[in-house]
Amino acid sequence: MTHPDFLWADPSPKRGYDVVVIGAGGHGLATAYYLARNHGITNVAVLERGWLAGGNMARNTTIIRSNYLWDASAAIYEHSLKLWEGLSEELDYDILFSQRGVLNLAHSLPDVREGVRRVNANRLNGVDAEWLTPAEVKKLVPIINTSQELRYPVLGATFQPRAGIAKHDYVAWAFARAAHRLGVHLIQNCEVTGFLRDGDRVTGVETSRGTIEAARVALCAAGHTSVLAASLGFRLPLASHPLQALVSELLEQVLDTVVMSNAIHVYVSQAHKGELVMGAGVDAYNGYGQRGSFHVIESQMAAAVELFPIFARAHVLRTWAGIVDVSPDASPVLGLTPVEDVFVNCGWGTGGFKATPGAGWVYADTIAHGRPHPLAAPFALDRFTTGALVDEHGAAAVAH
Amino acid sequence: MLSVPCPWCGPRDETEFRYGGQAHVAYPDDPATLSDAEWAEYLFMHDNPKGWFAERWFHTAGCRRWFDVVRHTVTYAFEAPR
Numbered sequence: 093m094t095h096p097d098f099l100w101a102d103p104s105p106k107r108g109y110d111v112v113v114i115g116a117g118g119h120g121l122a123t124a125y126y127l128a129r130n131h132g133i134t135n136v137a138v139l140e141r142g143w144l145a146g147g148n149m150a151r152n153t154t155i156i157r158s159n160y161l162w163d164a165s166a167a168i169y170e171h172s173l174k175l176w177e178g179l180s181e182e183l184d185y186d187i188l189f190s191q192r193g194v195l196n197l198a199h200s201l202p203d204v205r206e207g208v209r210r211v212n213a214n215r216l217n218g219v220d221a222e223w224l225t226p227a228e229v230k231k232l233v234p235i236i237n238t239s240q241e242l243r244y245p246v247l248g249a250t251f252q253p254r255a256g257i258a259k260h261d262y263v264a265w266a267f268a269r270a271a272h273r274l275g276v277h278l279i280q281n282c283e284v285t286g287f288l289r290d291g292d293r294v295t296g297v298e299t300s301r302g303t304i305e306a307a308r309v310a311l312c313a314a315g316h317t318s319v320l321a322a323s324l325g326f327r328l329p330l331a332s333h334p335l336q337a338l339v340s341e342l343l344e345q346v347l348d349t350v351v352m353s354n355a356i357h358v359y360v361s362q363a364h365k366g367e368l369v370m371g372a373g374v375d376a377y378n379g380y381g382q383r384g385s386f387h388v389i390e391s392q393m394a395a396a397v398e399l400f401p402i403f404a405r406a407h408v409l410r411t412w413a414g415i416v417d418v419s420p421d422a423s424p425v426l427g428l429t430p431v432e433d434v435f436v437n438c439g440w441g442t443g444g445f446k447a448t449p450g451a452g453w454v455y456a457d458t459i460a461h462g463r464p465h466p467l468a469a470p471f472a473l474d475r476f477t478t479g480a481l482v483d484e485h486g487a488a489a490v491a492h
Numbered sequence: 493m494l495s496v497p498c499p500w501c502g503p504r505d506e507t508e509f510r511y512g513g514q515a516h517v518a519y520p521d522d523p524a525t526l527s528d529a530e531w532a533e534y535l536f537m538h539d540n541p542k543g544w545f546a547e548r549w550f551h552t553a554g555c556r557r558w559f560d561v562v563r564h565t566v567t568y569a570f571e572a573p574r
Contacts, residue, residue, distance in 0.1 A: 318540035
């Protein structure tokens with residue numbers, strides 16, 4: 093048996109590039125792909141300190157949805173969802189995008205009011221959304237416990253039918269192969285250790301594989317963006333937290349949609365292979381250790397077993413953590429920085445995977461033109477000075 | 493689970509505490525004179541280092557007092573209390 097062909101090359105860095113993207117996760121790879129595809133900028137390197145898509149891209153729970161409350165959020169996430177809908181064809185790679193729908197459960201009267209309000213807001217923004225009664229939830233998800241005797245009974249749910257999941261590794265590999273075919277260099281084991289400057293401008297990066305010149309530098313490092321910004325001399329409104337997730341052993345198909353509950357705090361889907369994939373909120377403390385505390389796992393398991401009594405017999409196969417960069421308003425920071433020719437895409441917190449194609453699209457446009465893409469403009473860094481926050485905390489079924 | 497060194501009660505389980513973020517962020521001396529940029533710095537732009545970090549914890553299920561500790565954000569080790 094021969095080894096299958098590599099999907100992308102493993103080049104040594106050139107002396108310089110038009111754009112250097114720091115971080116070869118989903119967002120970095122998508123950004124490089126759209127720089128080449130949409131803007132003809134192919135002299136691009138994506139630098140990765142570890143291996144390609146080995147950070148949060150390998151650790152997330154792959155939920156894709158666009159049912160956010162505010163107009164700015166709905167616009168960018170819906171743009172992303174529309175790209176997901178054509179992505180397998182666009183990249184000529186089956187990424188197992190499955191529009192199996194996402195439920196966000198309500199467990200209290202305030203939850204119900206928030207949910208109904210969000211359904212209406214979504215519809216006004218052209219995002220598909222429905223309000224389901226407990227009986228309708230039970231019909232859609234027969235294994236869910238809708239007994240009104242529970243401490244936190246299911247009182248209804250929002251439902252976005254077009255939402256779903258995709259296979260995260262395939263997404264990364266598909267973008268990597270497509271970017272490589274357009275001439276992008278994907279350079280692994282290449283940690284950025286500093287920046288080259290000419291006055292206020294940045295002219296390149298120092299890396300573990302030598303100096304690389306760059307006309308423009310695009311930060312795309314999720315939980316480590318603050319570290320890069322600190323070496324550039326500015327601060328970002330981010331706190332890096334561990335976000336844990338877990339999978340069960342492989343089981344027969346029992347769940348064919350995605351169920352999220354903020355109030356008792358668990359979200360769960362069943363992957364194509366059969367494992368139950370679960371996550372919840374971040375660990376409370378700042379951390380870069382890619383591991384969290386056990387009580388966080390314990391409480392999300394308790395929530396899952398209350399909602400799905402048959403899960404009590406499932407075994408946890410493994411747990412892990414990624415490092416997510418959480419912003420004060422639970423919205424991303426996307427655009428220009430105080431340093432000329434340096435751009436930033438960060439602050440996606442616990443929800444960056446769903447934005448992969450959309451963020452890559454608008455970030456590439458922002459880098460190519462040196463000004464914010466219209467969908468990125470509300471997410472500029474200066475909103476923390478003007479006060480025009482996009483406050484999605486609790487407003488968008490976001491659980492942090 | 494972290495074992496958080498409360499200076500009043502000794503080491504206790506993390507679940508007894510609330511996390512308070514970066515320590516030593518002083519309330520502005522003269523808030524009325526602050527510019528928008530200075531407010532943004534005070535409210536939102538906190539340090540987020542990979543390494544030693546001075547931070548606040550609140551012992552909600554114990555003595556109910558705030559305290560500062562220095563913790564490493566990669567190893568999660570607490571500096572020995574002085």
